[in-house]
Amino acid sequence: MAGALPPAKAENFKGTTMRLLRGMRPERAHLIGALVLGAVSTGLSVAGPYILxxxxxxIFEGVVGKQLPDGVTKEQVVAGMRQRGDDTLADMVSSxxxxxxxxxxxxxxWxxxxxxxxxxxxxxxxxxAQGRFATYIVQRLVYRMRExxxxxxxxxxxxxFDKQPRGEVLSRATxxxxNLAQTLQQTLQQLIVSVLMIISVLAMMLWISPLLALIALVTLPLSAVVAKQVAQRSKPQFVAQWATTGKLNGHIEEMFTGHTLVSxxxxxxxSAETFDTHNAALYGSSFKAQLISGVMQPAMMFISNVNYLLVAVVGGLRVASGAMSLGDVQAFIxxxxxxxxxLTQVAxxxxxxxxGIASAERVYELLDAQEQSPDPAEPSTVDGGVRGxxxxxxxxxRYVEDRPLIENLDLNxxxxxxxxxxxxxxxxxTTLVNLLMRFYEVTGGRITLDGVDIASMSRDDLRRQIGVVLQDAWLFEASIADNIAYGAGDATREEIVAAAEAAHVDRFVRTLPDGYDTVIDEEGGNLxxxxxxxxTIARxxxxxxxxxxxxxxxxSVDTRTEVLVRKATEALRTGRTSFVVAHRLSTIRDADTILVMENxxxxxxxxxxxxxxxxxxYARLYAAQFAQAVAEA
Structure with missing residues (x-):
């Protein structure tokens, strides 16, 4: 996913840009400073050619003066030139x-x-200094965005998360x-300088020679037409590039995640053929996008050279006529x-x-996604402690509006x-216990804990009362001790070991070189x-x-371990309300109540x-499992 290409086109360029600017408000002092420093830097850079x-x-006046006769005035020299018919040369010397x-x-x-x-x-x-300010503004903006x-x-x-592929969410977050940070880093300072440079240089050009300025501006419409045509032709290819990139990323993520299954x-x-198909499509769209957009720079340079030629010719004639000095023409060029x-940089x-704006748009789509309903302003609590x-x-x-899953369920x-x-x-x-955990909200009725509607409680308060062991054993890249203590961060080593012994973890942890300090890789692959x-049961x-x-x-445990875990679980369940979702009916024979669910x-x-x-x-399910077990035996 780290190699994913950025999106190509923003749907709402203006709106997203304004939102980014609003996001820079905490750094408005630095932004003003960057603008002021940019104006100073640009203004002085523009003044440089005029001074040169x-x-x-x-130099030119010295060279010309050295060739003129000594002991006479400039007026006398000019008058002599006019008498000889050298009016053009006389006009130049007089100026x-x-x-x-x-x-x-x-x-x-000197x-x-x-x-x-x-x-x-x-x-x-x-x-x-302006670059430092711009870097600070961009990095602080992206820092807050990540937060x-x-x-x-x-x-x-x-x-x-059920509706969004993990790779898609990860791509937006990373x-x-x-891409937004890199784009702003490359363009913010350059954009400020470019805009100020265009304004300042145009003002100097008009001040030096309105005629030459008009000639220089003639090529602007041509530049705009070229930029528009290139953008229109490259846009569909960039869109196709990003679409195929998403497909390729999704395929790679699936293949890596399900590598064992693929094998x-x-x-x-x-899998390789599918990868080749997506990769070839990405190559084709990326090649066309970069090829077409790459025309922009050479085309703008060609127009710039035409502009240079026109200014040089007309400027030379103006110097010869005495209407401009050679230094002014040099500065104008x-x-x-x-x-x-x-102009080329902006294009x-x-x-x-x-x-970059398209990337910001995707991030804002994530930030604007509908959140789970907020906790009540004054959440309810269970008086006298939770009994269960x-x-x-x-x-x-219902997961889908028109497809009911659970209807009018009553359970005490x-x-x-x-x-x-x-x-x-x-x-x-599993949906039943997800509703109890408030991973999903009920669409009708209510669930109560000791008579208190769980919807009126804060989620943190509710979930602190519930311990969960899921079918998918998810572990973090940390030590075994840290993974066991994940739900009780202030637990002592003695408490961690006691929980491990109760869940029969201690017996295999002791065989590891680092014991409880053994670091588990990302998904527990070394166990x-x-x-x-x-x-997870010890947790x-x-x-x-x-x-x-x-x-x-x-x-996921063997039969012998299952017996040990069941005994430990019986001790843990003492005095606690327990919900056990099981397919192995032999593991829940001692349950106080067995619920059989269908549809x-x-x-x-x-x-x-x-x-x-x-x-x-239930009897039919049990008989089917018993018959299968006998057949296997």
Missing amino acids: GRATDV MNVIPGQGIDFTRL HVLAWAAAVYVIAWLAGL QIEVKLSRLPLSY NDTD AFGRHKE QYTRQFSQP SMANLLQS RVAFEKVSF VEPGSTVAIVGPTGAGK SAGERQLI AFLAAPRILILDEATS GSIVEQGTHDALIAAGGP
Whole structure:
């Protein structure tokens, strides 16, 4: 994912740009400073060619004066030229500050050059300071944006992540913020300088010679037409480039995540073929996009050279006629370069800015995503401490608006009792405990904890009372001790070891070289599936919750370990309300109540013996599993 290309085109360029500018408000002092320093740097840089033009005049006047006869005045020399019919030469000499017979005035020349050097040094220092300010503004903006993303991810409902591929969310949080930072870093300072340069240079050009300025501006419409045509032709290719990049990233993420499955089913060839297809499409669109957009720079340079040629010819004629000094023409030619360069830079930044703003747009889409309902301003609490009585009252829920999953479900669970939930895949077993955890909000009815509606409680307060062991054993890249203590950060080493012993983790941890300080890689790859699951069970032991949820917690452990875990779990369940989601019916025979769910409804409930005697759905499920076990034996 780190190599993902940025998006190409923003849907709402103006709106997103204004939002980015509003995001810079905390750095408005630095922004004003950057503008002031940019104006100083640009103004002095623009003044430089004019000062150097005066140096050229001093040299040229000295060269011309040295060739004129000594002992006469400039007026006498000009009059003599006119008498000889050299009116053009006479006009040129009359406009110059020459002294016949005198060469270059080096004192005056050094003074002019010293001024030019001072101007350029100060402009350089102001540019350095402006770059520092611009860097601070951009990095602080992106820093806050990353903070906002982190906070936002914790506020998004589980349903958001169900609908968004993990790679897409990761790309918005990392690639798009990085692309935005790089784009702003490259363009913010350059854009300020370019705009100020265009304004300042244009003003100087008009001041020196309105005629030459008009000639220089003739090529502007042509530049605009070229930039527009290139942008229109490159846009579809950039859009295709980003679309194929998303497909390629999604495929790579899936193949890496499911590498074991790909290997197990021998699908490497098909995976490689799909990769080649997406990669070839990305190559084609990227090549065309970069090829077309690459035309911009050479085209603008060609127009700039045409501009230079016109100014040089007309300027030379103006010097010959005495209408302008040679220094002014030299300065003007430099200004045409300075004028066309920022125009070229702004045109070249167009695609880059579009890409950066598009990345900002994607980040803002994430930040604007609908959050889970906020906790009440004054959340309710359970008086006298949580005892663990849970009630589902006419609860309804649906993932999709027109597809009901659970309808009018009623369930009362007494404190300290164990409720086992069984049923076929998709019956709503895990959904039931997700509703209790408020990972999803009920669409009808309510769930109460000791008589208090959990919707009126804060999520943190509710979840502190619940310990969860999921079917997917997720571990963090940290030591085994840190993973066990994840739900109780202030636990002592003795408490961690006690929880590990209760979950039968201690027996294999002692065999590791670093014991409890052994660092687990990202997904626990250096432990077996059963060992990872045992660590998550130890985590729940240490949290010591009032309500315990075991969602297929023993699905990854062997039969012997399952017996040990079941004994430890029985001790943990003592005095606690427990919900056990299980497919292995042999693991929940001792449950106080067994709920049989089908299509989001409870079709049976009772003890194991009572349900077997009833001969209903549970009895059929149990008989099917028992028959399968006998057949396997």
